[in-house]
Amino acid sequence: GESVGLHLPTLSVQEGDNSIINCAYSNSASDYFIWYKQESGKGPQFIIDIRSNMDKRQGQRVTVLLNKTVKHLSLQIAATQPGDSAVYFCAEIPPRTGANNLFFGTGTRLTVIP
Amino acid sequence: KAGVTQTPRYLIKTRGQQVTLSCSPISGHRSVSWYQQTPGQGLQFLFEYFSETQRNKGNFPGRFSGRQFSNSRSEMNVSTLELGDSALYLCASRINSGSDEQFFGPGTRLTVL
Numbered sequence: 001g002e003s004v005g006l007h008l009p010t011l012s013v014q015e016g017d018n019s020i021i022n023c024a025y026s027n028s029a030s031d032y033f034i035w036y037k038q039e040s041g042k043g044p045q046f047i048i049d050i051r052s053n054m055d056k057r058q059g060q061r062v063t064v065l066l067n068k069t070v071k072h073l074s075l076q077i078a079a080t081q082p083g084d085s086a087v088y089f090c091a092e093i094p095p096r097t098g099a100n101n102l103f104f105g106t107g108t109r110l111t112v113i114p
Numbered sequence: 115k116a117g118v119t120q121t122p123r124y125l126i127k128t129r130g131q132q133v134t135l136s137c138s139p140i141s142g143h144r145s146v147s148w149y150q151q152t153p154g155q156g157l158q159f160l161f162e163y164f165s166e167t168q169r170n171k172g173n174f175p176g177r178f179s180g181r182q183f184s185n186s187r188s189e190m191n192v193s194t195l196e197l198g199d200s201a202l203y204l205c206a207s208r209i210n211s212g213s214d215e216q217f218f219g220p221g222t223r224l225t226v227l
Contacts, residue, residue, distance in 0.1 A: 036218075041220065042220055042221075043118070043204050043206070043218030043219050043220050043221050044157070044204070044218045045218065046215055046216070046217070049215075089156070089157065091157075102157070102159060102216075103159075104156045104157035104158070105156055106153075106154075106155070106156035107156060
């Protein structure tokens with residue numbers, strides 16, 4: 001079955017450094033991927049998405065890279081700030097399941113050290 | 115525009131009881147989905163409602179049910195609660211069932227004793 005996992009459960013970075021959060025997925029047919037950020041006491045917040053016909057997508061301070069060959073996603077955060085401290089989830093949408101059948105990983109907790 | 119709201123925010127129940135959680139989507143959003151979040155399993159899809167009809171369903175037992183009203187507000191119900199049902203229950207809304215971006219509410223923290 002489909003599974004989305006994360007390589008590292010926790011990540012600590014110095015303020016101002018770049019962060020890289022990784023994610024592996026198992027369904028090679030998945031065609032849509034989303035990164036979410038969840039702060040304590042809040043629901044997940046959409047950060048950035050990417051479709052399988054792209055390798056890279058950039059947002060404001062964030063970049064998502066998709067490597068379909070090894071079924072790997074990464075989220076890069078530039079100049080990490082204390083407000084970036086949160087749990088980050090990747091989610092995939094396998095084909096023919098509907099956009100709401102998101103499969104999430106357990107998350108990576110990012111801690112930014114001032 | 116107000117975000118997704120969920121009530122109550124916290125709930126404590128005992129095994130065997132039932133519980134009803136409520137979700138009000140963003141105004142104009144017609145699709146509401148429910149997720150269960152636990153430390154061990156992460157976020158898991160429960161079901162989606164659109165226009166008062168269940169459109170998709172995840173792999174949860176029949177004790178988990180839901181409904182949607184004509185104003186798009188949704189409720190989910192869990193009967194015969196088990197300890198393992200302790201979790202954060204998240205509701206997410208989007209404009210239509212085919213829209214990609216979902217907006218999550220803050221969740222209801224359910225503790226089953």
